[in-house]
Amino acid sequence: MKYCIFCKNDAFSLEIKDQLLKAIKLEYCEETPDIVIVVGGDGTLINAAHKHPKAIIFGLHTGHVGFYANYTIADIELMIEDINSGNYQIDDIDTLCCEVKSDSAEILNFALNEMTIITPPRTLILDVFIDNERLETFRGTGLCVSTAYGSTAYNKSLHGAVVDTAIKAIQITEIAGLNSNAYRTLSSSFVLAKERVITLKSINDVDVYVTIDNLSYNLHNFKSIKISLKEKSLRLGYHNKTSYLERIKRTFLCE
Numbered sequence: 001m002k003y004c005i006f007c008k009n010d011a012f013s014l015e016i017k018d019q020l021l022k023a024i025k026l027e028y029c030e031e032t033p034d035i036v037i038v039v040g041g042d043g044t045l046i047n048a049a050h051k052h053p054k055a056i057i058f059g060l061h062t063g064h065v066g067f068y069a070n071y072t073i074a075d076i077e078l079m080i081e082d083i084n085s086g087n088y089q090i091d092d093i094d095t096l097c098c099e100v101k102s103d104s105a106e107i108l109n110f111a112l113n114e115m116t117i118i119t120p121p122r123t124l125i126l127d128v129f130i131d132n133e134r135l136e137t138f139r140g141t142g143l144c145v146s147t148a149y150g151s152t153a154y155n156k157s158l159h160g161a162v163v164d165t166a167i168k169a170i171q172i173t174e175i176a177g178l179n180s181n182a183y184r185t186l187s188s189s190f191v192l193a194k195e196r197v198i199t200l201k202s203i204n205d206v207d208v209y210v211t212i213d214n215l216s217y218n219l220h221n222f223k224s225i226k227i228s229l230k231e232k233s234l235r236l237g238y239h240n241k242t243s244y245l246e247r248i249k250r251t252f253l254c255e
């Protein structure tokens with residue numbers, strides 16, 4: 001087993017990294033690690049997952065607990081012992097498979113949190129299909145399609161629903177949808193079953209920005225994007241499960 005460390009660039013996280021380098025007994029390898037230890041927050045973990053999607057990821061959160069990390073600073077010795085002994089559990093989590101087509105690129109990538117599509121400064125017009133059935137023609141700033149894990153990220157800022165991570169679901173949330181007698185959309189977040197396939201089709205082949213987690217693509221003559229749930233596609237190492245309610249409380253409800 002080989003491992004590497006992904007670390008947030010702050011003094012405290014770097015100190016923790018040094019401590020881990022001395023304590024972890026596996027071979028260090030940045031190219032093809034079997035295990036990636038992430039020291040930082042959810043953002044750092046998402047970054048690491050995009051670099052090493054096949055590795056088992058151990059998140060050590062240096063702030064509050066977060067949504068992807070399963071260890072906090074108080075658990076550092078426990079995590080070292082788990083990794084050195086190979087005695088740990090694995091949580092297989094879902095991601096979104098995103099297939100984007102435009103004149104300038106075809107992109108196949110996965111999202112842990114969400115994908116968004118926007119067209120500043122004009123309004124974006126998209127036909128929204130669920131499976132192969134047309135739902136609506138969206139007009140507005142954009143759309144956000146998120147996982148249950150991502151429901152507390154960008155989706156929450158857009159007033160989308162927080163979805164229990166025990167539920168396998170895909171959520172579509174509008175970013176400033178335009179509603180009038182001329183344009184009509186659902187206007188509320190739509191939580192869909194895991195089997196659903198969402199297709200967003202361009203009406204007028206405009207230039208758009210597509211974001212996938214922390215990645216962003218500027219696309220010329222956007223055609224379509226197909227989004228589906230890829231079950232059990234990323235592995236997170238853990239010792240004890242932190243309850244979802246505890247994660248919600250520590251992130252959002254600390255008084």
Ligand code: NAP
Pocket residue numbers: 040041042043044046063066067113114149150151152153154155157212213214
């Ligand atoms: P960032 O802008 O540096 O940080 C985004 C913030 O979101 C961080 O505080 C991060 O927590 C937190 N976060 C990430 N995933 C989360 C989740 N699943 N639930 C709750 N909070 C979460 O960007 P980044 O660190 O590269 O992360 C990329 C993410 O930023 C995107 O996936 C998107 O969800 C989010 N974003 C949000 C908005 C918005 O709310 N208006 C706009 C753009 C992007 P940590 O401190 O633990 O890293």
Ligand code: MN
Pocket residue numbers: 041042043044
């Ligand atoms: Mn961050």
